[in-house]
Amino acid sequence: MAEGFKIDQQHGKSRVRVARVWKNVDGSGDVIVEWNVAISLFSDCLPAYTSGDNSAIVATDSIKNTVYAKAKECTEVISMEGFAILLGRHFASFYPQVSAAVINIVEKPWERVDIDGRSHSHGELAHVTISSLTVSLRVAPNLEDFGICFRLGSEKHTTEVKVEKYGTLSITSGIEGLALLKTTQSGFEGFVRDHFTLLPETRERMVATEVTASWRYSLTHISDIPAKQFCFTEKYLGVKKVLVDTFFGPPVEGVYSPSVQNTLYLMAKDVLNRFPDITSVKLRMPNIHFLPVNLSSKDKPSLVKFADDVYMPIDEPHGTIEATLSRTMSRL
Ligand SMILES: O=c1[nH]c(=O)c2[nH]c(=O)[nH]c2[nH]1
Numbered sequence: 201m202a203e204g205f206k207i208d209q210q211h212g213k214s215r216v217r218v219a220r221v222w223k224n225v226d227g228s229g230d231v232i233v234e235w236n237v238a239i240s241l242f243s244d245c246l247p248a249y250t251s252g253d254n255s256a257i258v259a260t261d262s263i264k265n266t267v268y269a270k271a272k273e274c275t276e277v278i279s280m281e282g283f284a285i286l287l288g289r290h291f292a293s294f295y296p297q298v299s300a301a302v303i304n305i306v307e308k309p310w311e312r313v314d315i316d317g318r319s320h321s322h323g324e325l326a327h328v329t330i331s332s333l334t335v336s337l338r339v340a341p342n343l344e345d346f347g348i349c350f351r352l353g354s355e356k357h358t359t360e361v362k363v364e365k366y367g368t369l370s371i372t373s374g375i376e377g378l379a380l381l382k383t384t385q386s387g388f389e390g391f392v393r394d395h396f397t398l399l400p401e402t403r404e405r406m407v408a409t410e411v412t413a414s415w416r417y418s419l420t421h422i423s424d425i426p427a428k429q430f431c432f433t434e435k436y437l438g439v440k441k442v443l444v445d446t447f448f449g450p451p452v453e454g455v456y457s458p459s460v461q462n463t464l465y466l467m468a469k470d471v472l473n474r475f476p477d478i479t480s481v482k483l484r485m486p487n488i489h490f491l492p493v494n495l496s497s498k499d500k501p502s503l504v505k506f507a508d509d510v511y512m513p514i515d516e517p518h519g520t521i522e523a524t525l526s527r528t529m530s531r532l
Contacts, residue, residue, distance in 0.1 A: 202246055202249065202250050203250060207246065207249060209245075209246075209249060210240045210241060210242050210243075210302075211240070211241060211243075211245075211257075211260060212238065212239040212240035212241050212260060212263055212301075212302075213238070213239050213260040213261075213263045213264045213267075214238040214239075215236060215238065216236070216237040216238070216239070216263075216264050216267045217234070217235070217236050217237075218234070218235050218237060218267055218268060218271050219232060219233065219234040219235075220232070220233050220235075220271045220274065222276070222277050225277055229312070229322060230322045231277050232310055233280070233307060233310070234307065234308040234310060235280060235283070235305045235306070235307055235308075236305065236306045236307075236308070237267050237284075237287070237303065237304070237305050238303070238304040238305075239263050239266075239267070239287065239291065239301060239302070239303055240301070240302040240303075240304075241258060241263070241291055241295075241298050241300075241301050242298065242299050242300040242301070242302075243256065243257075243258065243295065243297045243298040243299065244256060244297040244299070245257050245297060256297045258291075258295055258297075258298065263291075266287070266290065266291070267287065270283070270286060270287055270290065271283070274286075279429070279430050279431075279432045279433045280305050280307050280357060280359050280432070280433075281359045281361065281371060281373060281432035281433075282429075282432065283305065284303040284304075284305050284359050284360075284361035284371075285303075285361055285363065285369070285371070285422070285425065287301070287303045287361075288301045288302070288303045288361050288362065288363030288369075289363050289367075289422065291363075292363045292364060292365050293365065298365070299364065299365050300362060300363065300364040300365065301362070301363050302360065302361070302362045303359075303360070303361045303362075303363075304358070304359070304360045305358065305359050306356050306357075306358045306376065307356055307357040307358070308356065309354060309355065309356055309357070354377055354379070355375050355376060355377050355378040355379075355411075355440070356375070356376045356377055357373070357374075357375065357436050358373065358374040358375065358376055358414070359371070359372065359373045359374070359432075360372045360374075360414075363422065367421050367422040367423065368420060368421060369419055369420060369421055369422050369424070369425075370416065370419075370420070371416070371417045371419055371432075372414045372415060372416045372417070373414070373415060373417070373432060373435065373436055373439075374412070374413050374414030374415065375411060375412065375413045375414075375436070375439070375440055375443070376412050377410055377411075377412070378410065378411040378412075378413070378440065378443065378444070379408075379409075379410045379411075380408065380409055380410075380411060380444065380447050380448070381406065381407070381408040381409075382406065382407050382408075382447075382448065382454065382457070383406055384404060384406075384454070384508075385449070385454040385455060385456050385457060386404075386405050386406065386407035386456070386457040387401075387402050387403035387404060387405060387456070387457070387458060388401070388402060388405065388458070388459055389401040389402065389403065389458070404508060405490075406490045406511065407457060407460065407463075407487070408487075408488040408489075408490060408513075409460065409485040409486055409487060409488055410485075410486060410488065411443060411447075411467075411483060411484070411485055412483070412484040412485075413439070413443060413481065413482065413483050413484075414481070414482050415439060415471060415475075415478045415480065415481040415482070416478065416479050416480045416481075417435075417477055417478060417479070418477050418478070418479045419477075435475065435477075435478075438474070438475065439471055439475065439478075439481075442467070442470050442471050442474050442475075443467050443470075443471065443483075445470075446463075446466050446467045446470045447463060447467060460485050460487045460519065460521045461521055461523075463485075464483050464485050464521055464522075464523055465523065465525070467483060468481045468483050468523065468524075468525035469525060471525075472525060472527060479526060479527055480524055480525065480526035480527070481524070481525050482522070482523070482524040482525075483522060483523060483524075483525075484520070484521075484522040485521050485522065486518045486519060486520055486521070487518055487519030487520075487521060488513075488514075488515070488518050489513075489514050489517075489518060489519070490511035490512070490513050490514075491511060491512045491513075491514060492506040492508075492510075492511060493506055493510040493511060493512050494506045
């Protein structure tokens with residue numbers, strides 16, 4: 201209570217960018233990660249708000265410095281979730297007035313470069329989205345004979361970890377910007393038709409989306425954290441594969457999608473069926489439209505007649521479809 205009012209407050213530092221390099225890990229080259237970290241502390245520092253008494257405030261500058269100091273202390277390669285847990289534990293246990301810390305991290309998707317089929321020891325590619333294509337930038341200065349590559353998709357790994365003082369924990373991991381497109385095997389029929397409806401029904405259309413996913417792990421205490429290194433990284437790759445595989449279906453015949461809603465549901469369901477330690481999954485899948493092109497005038501009645509071939513891609517407006525799928529009963 202503050203002077204008869206209820207106050208909910210937290211403070212921290214956002215957009216703390218840190219890159220950590222580990223040299224020649226296991227004799228197979230350097231490892232680099234680049235993280236954008238946000239920290240939010242729940243702490244007992246009411247007098248700072250009500251009377252200008254800062255004696256309980258952990259300065260956000262110190263919070264920022266902690267990120268670099270802890271990165272330095274990580275002498276072995278650590279996963280993003282592992283680093284978030286480490287930071288959360290530090291803030292929640294080191295400062296008596298801090299009851300909980302929430303750590304968000306987004307990883308920049310640096311990937312090892314392959315030169316002539318061999319992975320390069322110190323060159324990395326950054327995937328930067330330019331409209332719908334992703335251009336792989338060269339960053340290794342002494343990688344002279346390496347051309348520009350193009351790659352679709354620049355998804356980022358994300359995490360949010362909350363650690364409370366006595367070790368209660370919640371971990372979500374996620375993906376941002378997973379761009380997926382099918383040129384066929386998609387339709388949309390049987391929807392509400394009223395006096396505002398123009399959209400024709402179809403069993404043949406393109407479907408494109410940029411998936412944002414987040415999933416919650418069933419862990420609830422720091423003592424539950426698996427000892428296995430990189431289990432969260434493995435899980436991230438596994439979930440991404442399930443999402444992609446379910447969206448596309450088998451390689452030759454694919455799978456028909458009657459709506460983004462149905463495809464989203466199947467993707468989320470497959471994640472929960474496949475990973476028992478995930479309790480819920482939230483998917484946001486904008487329906488990014490490719491408009492059929494038909495061009496005509498009085499004297500050119502069919503300059504361009506659409507035959508599932510020429511489209512006008514648009515960024516906006518787009519449909520917004522999102523859902524969270526959770527288990528209703530715990531699986532014992
Ligand atoms: O898969 C779709 N879901 C919708 O809700 C919708 N609405 C729309 O106009 N087109 C589509 N497509």
